Amino acid sequence: MKKYLSLVKLLFVQQYKSRASSERDGRKRRVGTAVLYVILALCFLPIALSVAVAIYYMGKVSGGDPYICMFLTLMCQGLVFMFGVHAIMSNVFIVKDADKLLYLPVRAPVIFLAKLTVAYLNELITTFVTVLVILLPFGIGAHIGAAYYLLLPVALLLIPMLPMLLGALVAMPLSALIARFAKNSVIKTVLRIVIYALLMALYMYIVYRLGFLTGSENGNILDNPEAYAEDILRELTEQLSKVMVYFHPNYLLVRAMTGDTFVRRMLYLLASIGENAALLGLVFAVSLPFYRAMLGMTADSGGRRRMSGYNVHSKGTVAELMRTDLRRTVRDSQMGFQSFAGLVIMPVIVVLLYFMMGLADEGGTSFIELMRVSPLYQAIAPTVILIYMTMLNNGTNVLGLYPISRENRSIFMLKCLPVPFGKILLAKVLLATAVMAINSLITCVLIVALFGLKWYFGLAMLCQMLTLGFGSMCITTLADLKCPRLGWDNFNQNLKNAKNSWLAMLVALVCAVALAAVSAPCIVLYALFGGWYWLLIMWLVSIGLGIGFAAVAYRIMKGKAAYHFGKIEV
Amino acid sequence: MIKLYDVSKTYGKAKEKAVDSLTLEIGSGEIFGFLGPNGAGKSTTIKMITGILIPDSGSIEIDGVNIADDPIAAKSRVGFVPDTHDIYETLKGIEYLRFIGTMYGVPEAVLRENIDKYADLFEMKGALGDMVGSYSHGMKQKLSIIAALIHDPQVWVLDEPLTGLDPQSAYRLKKLMRERADSGNTVFFSSHVIDVVEKVCDRIGIINHGKLVAVDTLDNIRQSDKVSLESLFLTVTGEGE
């Protein structure tokens, strides 16, 4: 017990300690964090206040109906769940401190329990906010008796239980997924963001379905707001009474809070506590074996010996590699020109095209205007332009074409750095992609403005350019790594007859063919049957394929990086 | 600690091995001098120790970490001063040092402290704001030396570190090598200047045509045959009487 408590304390306090290296940095960071929270709070205050007011009225109109209260409780839990899954994943299952905790003379279940407790404590904070914003105003609005408020703290303690169970169930497969990609921080981050967005969307959807859709056909809110609200609430209550019993611990809890006699309240309360305890036991039983498995996995792969005291896999490596690379290229006049000329060329070409096709003839209408009348213009034009731009983009981005040859004799430096070669290449590709992204953004904005495309097609084009650009740069980077031209004295001279720009054009050509192959059927279907969804499908499929291409190209590049780096003799 | 076991390396299409079955062990707290005529394979050996080249056969361990098994961990323990000066010319000295520091994961405060300390020692403070391209040969050399030390490596590998340094800096470098060895680190450097090797090293190895032809402590060499290191060097490399 003592071990458990001190472990909880350690783990809980640890997450709020800044990892700053010096005391001064630490204080600066703490102040920064505090300011950030204040700003965040100020941003959310209006929302929270309006929610509270709305719920106050809800309480008033419904008169403290238990089913509405259950629904609100569930809403609280939804929020807790949403924010909690991430916390459970990173606090409990993704075991970063395995090597530290494994040496402690504490058994794994105790550690696991401590970690769950910490996750619970964290969820309590969210719960507190939701109770403050949702359950409290409801009670005030409904003029419920004192017992409701007396039981509110108990509710506060019990509300996180259900989200904990669900959270653990959801977090387990997700953590396994993330742990599988644990060595790739980019994919890991993307995964986390995607998961988060999905949960958010799910929550929104459920709330939308459960509550706010029901009253939509009941007349106009402006005619008679009171009656309107009552209508909605009646319907809502009806529906909720069917659903809420499935969240049985909540049902019991709210019954206890809104019940009429003391004995009934107590019975319901005890039953609710009992059910929640059972839930907790279930969570524990289900997730302990999983935790053990994860621990084993991390401990195995984490068998790497201690470094010379510093964490070599510090976060800023890729960013620093990119920054240094950028500095070097920009400051070298030859390389700088070669690398950034593309930034100017593409927009200039777009403007030129506009002047060629956009100027009105004698009749007063221009070619572009003629085309724009066609219903197929918005379907075909983006794809055609995209294909054209992909070719140009890929062939001209010197940053992405000769990333290794650019290193010249100092390539030995990269080879003796304690940084995985895959990361070095990633930094190079990202830098080239970033430059290309600026280029593409300008170009797309110009195209949308000049050629009258819908903005969302411009956005789709931009996305697609990025995926294709990233993918083909992975390929060209690998090709340059395979046989780099090192030991030059003049960069321009060195690039003459280099085959990489041809390779890039070839890759772009293949991409173009693939794009056309995907787009053509959809455009034909769109032309035949109409319906915007054909275009949506077209872009979704093609961007999906683009992402797939980028991912595969990146994997290949990363997989071969060490081998080809090893072969370079300097 | 550095351990090389039966290490060989042949460059690309070359017929001769640049390094041939080299086995060598250098302990902690030791300064090891690596001698040999031009083209003997010194730089090649050093490049394999620092992870720049991969040996064709044999294994290399840095502080018990096999480079082939865990290159990142092994490399993070090594500080390397190359014999060429192909440092990023379009970076400022300070930017270069910060870059290296970040790559080795050195915390900001430590990084600042170490840059201060070593830049002071080699009188490079004023020059750190300038582009590396504008540095003299010796200044680049000093920058490499500082860069190799900012992550406080257990193994310090230097390829002909004294060429191009003025007497003052050379003296400070030698002192620094001694200090690092005394605090339990390994110092490995190559040279063909016998005087220097004689003054600084605890142990020496002589390599010729890629083969290690002699390894011993300086004391032993002095006591046993009453030969000078110079005559030993000339004998084993085939120039002696």
Ligand SMILES: Nc1ncnc2c1ncn2[C@@H]1O[C@H](COP(=O)(O)OP(=O)(O)OP(=O)(O)O)[C@@H](O)[C@H]1O
């Ligand atoms: N990049 C390279 N490609 C092909 N052969 C090389 C390369 N670098 C070195 N060699 C060959 O390998 C052999 C050993 O060279 P190394 O650079 O190791 O010698 P060294 O002992 O450092 O000589 P020095 O005292 O001149 O620096 C030489 O025969 C050299 O020609």
Ligand SMILES: [Mg+2]
């Ligand atoms: Mg050499």
